Amino acid sequence: MKKARKLLSAGLAVAIAASVFGGVSFQVHAAGATAGTPYSSTGTYDVAVPHVIINQVYGGYNSSKDKITNNPDGTFSITYKDKGQACSNSFIELYNPTSADVNLNGWSVQYATSPYYPTNQPTAVQNGQWAVLPLTGTIKAHSSYLIRGAATGSTAVAPGFGLDLTGMAADQDWNMPINTKGLAVALMSNTTQLTANSDPFDNTAHAPAAAGYVDMIGVNGNDGTTTSPTNEIISAYEGDVTNSQSKQKAIRRMDFADTDNNATVDDASGNQAYDTQIIGYNTSDQNFLNWARPRCGADGAWSASEEPNPVETTTLSSTAINCLTNSFGSDPRTTHTFTWEMPASVTSGLVRISKSGDMSNAKTYAAAATSSDSGTANTFRVTATGLTAGTTYYYTAENGGVTSNVYSFTTEDQTVNSFSFLHISDTQADVQTDTTGAKLSYSTWGNAISTVLKQYKPDFLFETGDIVDQANSEDQWRWFFGAAQDALGDCPYLPVIGNHDQSTAYPATAFREHFTVPNACTDANVTPGTTYSFDYGAAHFVVLDSEDKGDGFAAQHAWADADMAKTKQPFIIVALHRGMYGGSGISDTFTAFGDLLDKYSVSLVLQGHDHAYIRTKSMKSNNGNPIPATDGTGTISLETGGSGSKQDNAPTLQDYMDTVATPNAPCYSLITVTNSQIQVHTVTVQNATNPTADSPATVEPLQTSAKDINPTDAQIDFTINAPAARQNLGADNTTSSGNGDDSGSSTSSGNANTSATSGSSGSSTVSGSSAVSASSASNPYTGTSGDPTAAAVFALSGLGALVVLMVAKKRSGAVGKK
Incomplete structure (x- = not known):
């Protein structure tokens, strides 16, 4: 811990x-x-x-x-x-x-x-x-x-x-x-x-x-x-x-x-x-x-007093399932996790899973319940194992007579030639709903993600931090989930922690209660459930905690070094909230982790924090002295921008930046990974604050909808070819663990993440040696049925118990929250 x-x-x-x-x-x-x-x-x-x-x-x-x-x-x-x-x-x-x-x-x-x-x-x-x-x-x-x-x-x-x-x-x-x-x-x-x-x-x-x-x-x-x-x-x-x-x-x-x-x-x-x-x-x-x-x-005179508990103006429903997410388990082909909350008076729950939309012949998985830090809720977790690769399942979460909507998920296929996911970031807001645009609202995020998912069918959602604005506000967490419950019920969601989700005064308590992540780092100096990795298709994903500094940075570096040394996947994609190459300059995360980008030929870093579109040049860490890789064999860092109502202007173009833009609207990147290439297509959602039947929200390419793009002739969409250094490492895209009888088990495993759904979007296989190129041609980004590949079997860390072993929230001192 x-x-x-x-x-x-x-x-x-x-x-x-x-x-x-x-x-x-x-x-x-x-x-x-x-x-x-x-x-x-x-x-x-x-x-x-x-x-x-x-x-x-x-x-x-x-x-x-x-x-x-x-x-x-x-x-x-x-x-x-x-x-x-x-x-x-x-x-x-x-x-x-x-x-x-x-x-x-x-x-x-x-x-x-x-x-x-x-x-x-x-x-x-x-x-x-x-x-x-x-x-x-x-x-x-x-x-x-x-x-x-x-x-x-x-x-x-x-x-x-x-x-x-x-x-x-x-x-x-x-x-x-x-x-x-x-x-x-x-x-x-x-x-x-x-x-x-x-x-x-x-x-x-x-x-x-x-x-x-x-x-x-x-x-x-x-x-x-x-x-x-x-x-x-x-x-x-x-x-x-x-x-x-x-x-x-x-x-x-x-x-x-x-x-x-x-x-x-x-x-x-x-x-x-x-x-x-x-x-x-x-x-x-x-x-x-x-x-x-x-x-x-x-x-007058005063002394230290205990920090007050956050004020909750909302309550969990006892007649509906609250804050439900689904995600990958230890192997996206054969395991799946589900996490949700109910009032503290509700103590038992389950998930039913069926291959039929009418929920016939459903199997039942008992949920493990743990009390929330506030004592006002119980968190329920289920891990279903023994699932069949490449299969669509339907499920409901249930507590007594309360049942969720029927949602679906699709396990990763035995062999994946192409898959896609949505890069999301900084959905943070201040209020539940505001149709005037005067306040930052979670309803804008909800309108935006539902609009995007009508057009694209990604295999999962991947958010790079600042999910909420106040880490300790259960009101905001409930507004975040409530605004997009159908999207989060159907589409696996993998979270990265941001500086608004964790602080020195608030050690990611709510984040860890709401999500379950696979293959988490268990080093005692790293906040549990915030640093993890997984394989999907031809990519190995590594998630880091940019807020866990000092000993935390050192421990994460050691863990990530060992983790990346083991993967054979053609692509490594790293995600963290505060990027190594940020809007304000080269950050402390570069000092902490930059050497690993060169060592393992990382193709792409996904980041957040600046609420604007930022794409770097292909960069080499160069022993702590970053330089552009003129042959394109470096690492591209991408900040898609805010995916909710929080938006900022593009930063000043710096030497390491290739392109910056001001989305001025919720922004999303659809990222397609084939066996030889990563394709990135970035869009905004217009009119997401107050869509109506006469004026609905619409998805527009960032290329044409951005307030400004610098340089003005830059192409927003781009591709990255698989690095030559990661070719022929022996990645196994056909091995599967668990095949068929769907005999599942339920465990109370750790801090959560959401999972993948649907098919993958368009792909074009291009051979190359790790070069990046801009692409202005239209891409077939509509959802086609994809065929996912998984390469490694992971053990889902047993972090459920850590929810009740968290650092005490109350402190007897004149201290405060981030």
Whole structure:
């Protein structure tokens, strides 16, 4: 199981820090110590001494979109262009855990930004400078001191959503636009400006490097990009740093702890005593917002309290099957899984499977039930085994007298010359239904996927993360499933976890309750049920968790290395949410996994996160120095775009990008895999927000429906030929396990995924040596009956028990959710 979240009381935190750093002593103050600082009476630095801390920082200024105009006198104005910030203002919150008031006169807060669009920053922080805010007044014992920064947009956040600081009291205002992609904030007991591009904390000596040092928090942008001008990496921090900041997320100390390590649980290695957690303010849950919000002096003394449970405004139906998905089991030819939810009062269930649509002669498979983390639901899982390859089955899920619609699925055929799947991504939204387009709604996703499936008949659906917007909102999960229940009942669905589905504060609990995945990684440092692989036809699919950082990245790399070494398939397709080559630059996932792309001749990486169409050139990892593969033998990364109502403009075309576009509508890629070629055809669904009989939703090629395509003459549809390095490896496309008697078994195996249906779409077999080519010719993408191939037999990991062995959701600390 993933390592437990270390929640530390202030006393325990400083004790651990003292132990970790061996009671080191550093003379940074003159003899004697200033009240509220981490120094002994002799002036020796000691983080275990109770002292004023930086408790929370939020930056909402997006220098890639908003525009700063700097004036000669040092003032500036901001033209706001970005949208979606979760807080109306940037802010810095200090906290005094000591039992005495501390006079802050003569102290300062100093702020430095990452080099993220560095020329579009206030003059005061350009070229690595630290901006200085002299503090005034007193921070009372066990109380906060709030510094309200510049506004994050031309209007406050939407009523009832996020955090509006415009009407809150603050101890000090600072018209400073704090960056949303990498920042450092230092607390000093003097007002001497820190040296530009310096780190006031020495991470080798574990001690301050500047006189008057009290505390610091540093955080990188959540994409972890290092290329200019999108470099999100900060150079000043304590101990270690997390790649987690965005316009929706603040970084906050855990239970007022200061361990001289700014990592979170997902970034820390080994037994590091990390002290930060990420809070997502992109929520309408008022209980959570009231708990997580920064305090000020007027709020008085306060202490850590248990994080409240998410508010559920919806309830599971007791007269209908809820949140039903179907997916592959250990072998798509012979096993199939089913997962659904019912109210906690319902304790038994089953699935009936028949070869006839009238459900005659159906076989019964008992379901295993586990209680949800919230205690309000039971999750039911069935794994049917002994199925016959290439056979269409019909099924119902049942609980007592409650029965689902009759749905169908088709097992993978014994031999597959061609199959197709839909690449989906970022279906996240805010509300269940909105026909005006003013709010992001799950009904748009439901309308879009049902429209696409009327035209194409893919073998499965494959979504690369951000399924919902708030990982811990059961309302949103229910809206996601409810909007597309027929599609998810009939078409197998394989999920990839995104940064909105998992965070350092919320370890993919709901994701793991709703899905069952095949062949999952079982390393203790990887979140269960988020990293897995499977074979279908001529392709081997590898799914990675871009949010499981630190030890998680290392463990996933080792697992993926071993997994890919075993496959003989002509194509390897990798999927993860935050791509290695993203819209903002080359990310931390490239550093973590990029070498495997070259080592195993990966043909295609599928990704999400940017809500726009992005296709890279054929790229070589080149030992960490990525370069285009001029002979086409590298890896193509594809981001199809948002498949629901969340849409963004295409990013600036970067050196590694071949084509970018703004879909401006739900976007899907139909990907067809033959024994020698991958064909990609991308479409949008127009009028999916409010389709009517007179104005229905329609499927249009992205080539003609995109708001813009860059370069303007680029071809959206493309093909990838099988890499020469993966030819003649001995892939077995005819071996089958289990053939015929349909004798099935029911097990409670792990975290779920949905499965495949119908036939495959058009194919053209082209021989080649791993070149990629654009294709403007029409493709026969209507659903023809396909003939799927499977090459390996997998064991479905027994993760069902892990649903009840998850990391505890509640935490006794001043921490929050992503």
